[in-house]
Amino acid sequence: MAQALTFDDLQRRVEQVFARAGLAPHQGASLARVIAAGERDGCKSHGIYRIEGVLRTLKAGKVSGTALPRLLPTDGAIVRVDAAGGFSNAAFDLGLPHLADRARDLGLAALVINDCTHFAALWPEVEALTGQGLAGLVMCPSYATVAPAGGNRPLLGTNPLAFGWPRPGRDPYVFDFATSVAARGEIELHRRAGKSLPEGWAIDADGQPTTDPDAALGGAMLPFGGHKGSAISTMIELLAGVMIGDLTSPEVLDFLGTTTLAPFHGELILALSPEKFAAGRSGDPFARAEQLFEAIQGQGARLPSQRRYAARAKAMAQGVALTPAETAQLDRFLALGLDAVA
Amino acid sequence: MAQALTFDDLQRRVEQVFARAGLAPHQGASLARVIAAGERDGCKSHGIYRIEGVLRTLKAGKVSGTALPRLLPTDGAIVRVDAAGGFSNAAFDLGLPHLADRARDLGLAALVINDCTHFAALWPEVEALTGQGLAGLVMCPSYATVAPAGGNRPLLGTNPLAFGWPRPGRDPYVFDFATSVAARGEIELHRRAGKSLPEGWAIDADGQPTTDPDAALGGAMLPFGGHKGSAISTMIELLAGVMIGDLTSPEVLDFLGTTTLAPFHGELILALSPEKFAAGRSGDPFARAEQLFEAIQGQGARLPSQRRYAARAKAMAQGVALTPAETAQLDRFLALGLDAVA
Numbered sequence: 001m002a003q004a005l006t007f008d009d010l011q012r013r014v015e016q017v018f019a020r021a022g023l024a025p026h027q028g029a030s031l032a033r034v035i036a037a038g039e040r041d042g043c044k045s046h047g048i049y050r051i052e053g054v055l056r057t058l059k060a061g062k063v064s065g066t067a068l069p070r071l072l073p074t075d076g077a078i079v080r081v082d083a084a085g086g087f088s089n090a091a092f093d094l095g096l097p098h099l100a101d102r103a104r105d106l107g108l109a110a111l112v113i114n115d116c117t118h119f120a121a122l123w124p125e126v127e128a129l130t131g132q133g134l135a136g137l138v139m140c141p142s143y144a145t146v147a148p149a150g151g152n153r154p155l156l157g158t159n160p161l162a163f164g165w166p167r168p169g170r171d172p173y174v175f176d177f178a179t180s181v182a183a184r185g186e187i188e189l190h191r192r193a194g195k196s197l198p199e200g201w202a203i204d205a206d207g208q209p210t211t212d213p214d215a216a217l218g219g220a221m222l223p224f225g226g227h228k229g230s231a232i233s234t235m236i237e238l239l240a241g242v243m244i245g246d247l248t249s250p251e252v253l254d255f256l257g258t259t260t261l262a263p264f265h266g267e268l269i270l271a272l273s274p275e276k277f278a279a280g281r282s283g284d285p286f287a288r289a290e291q292l293f294e295a296i297q298g299q300g301a302r303l304p305s306q307r308r309y310a311a312r313a314k315a316m317a318q319g320v321a322l323t324p325a326e327t328a329q330l331d332r333f334l335a336l337g338l339d340a341v342a
Numbered sequence: 343m344a345q346a347l348t349f350d351d352l353q354r355r356v357e358q359v360f361a362r363a364g365l366a367p368h369q370g371a372s373l374a375r376v377i378a379a380g381e382r383d384g385c386k387s388h389g390i391y392r393i394e395g396v397l398r399t400l401k402a403g404k405v406s407g408t409a410l411p412r413l414l415p416t417d418g419a420i421v422r423v424d425a426a427g428g429f430s431n432a433a434f435d436l437g438l439p440h441l442a443d444r445a446r447d448l449g450l451a452a453l454v455i456n457d458c459t460h461f462a463a464l465w466p467e468v469e470a471l472t473g474q475g476l477a478g479l480v481m482c483p484s485y486a487t488v489a490p491a492g493g494n495r496p497l498l499g500t501n502p503l504a505f506g507w508p509r510p511g512r513d514p515y516v517f518d519f520a521t522s523v524a525a526r527g528e529i530e531l532h533r534r535a536g537k538s539l540p541e542g543w544a545i546d547a548d549g550q551p552t553t554d555p556d557a558a559l560g561g562a563m564l565p566f567g568g569h570k571g572s573a574i575s576t577m578i579e580l581l582a583g584v585m586i587g588d589l590t591s592p593e594v595l596d597f598l599g600t601t602t603l604a605p606f607h608g609e610l611i612l613a614l615s616p617e618k619f620a621a622g623r624s625g626d627p628f629a630r631a632e633q634l635f636e637a638i639q640g641q642g643a644r645l646p647s648q649r650r651y652a653a654r655a656k657a658m659a660q661g662v663a664l665t666p667a668e669t670a671q672l673d674r675f676l677a678l679g680l681d682a683v684a
Contacts (some may be wrong), residue, residue, distance in 0.1 A: 078448075105418055107417060107452065110619075112629040135581065226564045228517075229566075238631055242616075278587040282587065283587060297492050
């Protein structure tokens with residue numbers, strides 16, 4: 001029978017797992033919050049499923065669980081946090097108030113996170129910005145698993161792009177998606193289920209279109225939206241890799257030598273103040289945005305993240321349900337620490 | 343026989359057309375530069391073909407050809423130009439040096455253009471930024487002609503998104519595309535040629551998929567990349583419409599009552615300084631970007647804009663070739679001014 005935990009209890013349980021594995025409290029707490037949030041929101045692919053990857057990356061020595069992120073002197077509109085080889089999450093938490101202050105002062109500002117290991121979805125960071133009344137645009141590279149449009153082998157990452165717009169008194173407008181057609185995990189799921197892939201997801205090692213999951217995993221994924229998505233993904237390599245002085249997706253793969261560990265690179269977070277941008281103009285930007293959302297929903301289209309918010313509302317009322325296997329896995333992680341993973 | 347003009351001669355000829363139509367020199371010169379650049383780059387859809395739309399929008403009283411754009415006091419990282427009902431181009435030219443200064447000082451900055459009529463491609467503006475050693479991200483709404491993913495009628499615009507990265511000594515990395523699958527003009531071209539549309543371009547007035555150009559023009563276009571492209575297009579409405587206190591695509595259509603005149607709205611231009619963002623990190627961002635471009639081209643994929651740059655190189659060497667019909671049209675515009683259009 002499934003066990004239901006409160007969000008807070010789940011978060012504490014995950015914190016305990018990370019403490020047992022040797023993570024310092026500031027790293028473990030930041031990680032546990034986003035993992036519990038993923039589980040709460042029904043994003044199983046970013047929930048407790050991710051703990052094992054965190055532990056494996058720790059055990060492989062590719063991330064420091066005790067690194068103290070360091071806020072560097074702010075330069076103009078650029079806030080910079082050196083994650084010092086730790087997880088991105090604690091670095092983000094350190095930089096967030098400074099980013100928000102700069103964005104409110106200047107109208108827009110950037111948070112650069114360098115030398116971090118990244119394993120989470122971007123929406124928790126976007127929501128942290130919308131929670132401060134700011135719009136946010138977040139991006140980072142990944143590892144080379146996606147061929148550029150017209151190419152024939154992996155080069156770009158699945159390079160997620162996320163955006164949020166604050167909606168006072170409501171869940172924010174948030175999107176967060178890979179710039180590949182599908183996530184690598186979806187191809188893996190098709191492989192395990194013995195199912196063919198839809199057309200257009202991937203190419204094989206010879207650069208030919210394939211619907212065979214094994215051939216796809218040995219070849220390359222494709223960007224969403226053809227050359228347009230490929231161009232956006234390239235922009236993410238440039239801005240959130242090259243420009244911020246951190247690794248691009250091919251460099252990440254060279255560094256790790258595998259796609260089974262969490263990627264090590266940097267991250268770029270832009271924050272914009274709607275109040276500053278709208279100053280002196282007629283109309284309240286938040287009210288006007290609601291008109292746009294009503295028009296979208298009024299024709300039967302969905303806003304992104306609505307499924308996630310519905311799952312969240314249910315979890316906050318009824319608890320987060322874990323399967324017996326998930327509960328057993330958490331217990332095992334707690335008992336064995338890093339010995340629980342290969 | 344086609345007539346070849348030098349780029350400068352073509353630009354002067356177009357300036358004369360605009361002077362004859364009553365545009366003030368500062369408006370006409372900015373417009374003529376981007377129209378001549380479109381023709382030079384083989385972008386016929388943004389070349390002298392656009393002159394007629396400019397004249398029609400002027401004649402309809404929906405744009406001022408004599409408006410003096412006004413630089414408002416810079417607030418933090420936000421440079422703002424009130425186009426005062428004139429064309430976006432003169433407003434951009436006024437704001438550009440101030441935007442570049444702020445981006446170099448702060449690391450990133452925004453130029454907001456309000457109350458402008460917009461008819462040009464965005465790449466000339468992106469290239470103006472890369473020419474200053476800055477990366478640029480530019481976006482604006484359009485008019486409601488695109489249904490959101492899952493919707494059934496026009497709401498979003500074709501909302502172009504453009505990005506540029508400077509390449510010292512070479513043509514910059516630039517993309518500039520509509521966030522709809524196809525541009526409206528492409529559907530019109532299929533209609534005139536009596537050809538069916540590819541699947542996935544459009545829906546009819548009942549919200550059903552259609553490959554009939556007439557049904558598509560009476561229905562709605564679709565965003566590129568399904569719900570991902572739809573989300574990006576919605577972001578453009580929010581940032582470059584609502585946030586900057588200017589019209590969204592449905593509001594533009596309400597204001598103009600037609601899609602045959604150039605749209606009236608605002609524009610958002612972000613400029614980022616790679617030197618500032620990379621400061622204190624190892625590696626030269628411009629050299630590292632070249633490695634990425636080489637890797638893309640090394641597997642046979644193209645960088646965006648390469649066809650445009652090839653056309654440009656040829657035009658700069660051999661002149662810009664106009665057909666006899668195009669030459670006659672320019673002569674007619676010069677002779678008749680606004681009387682040349684309905």
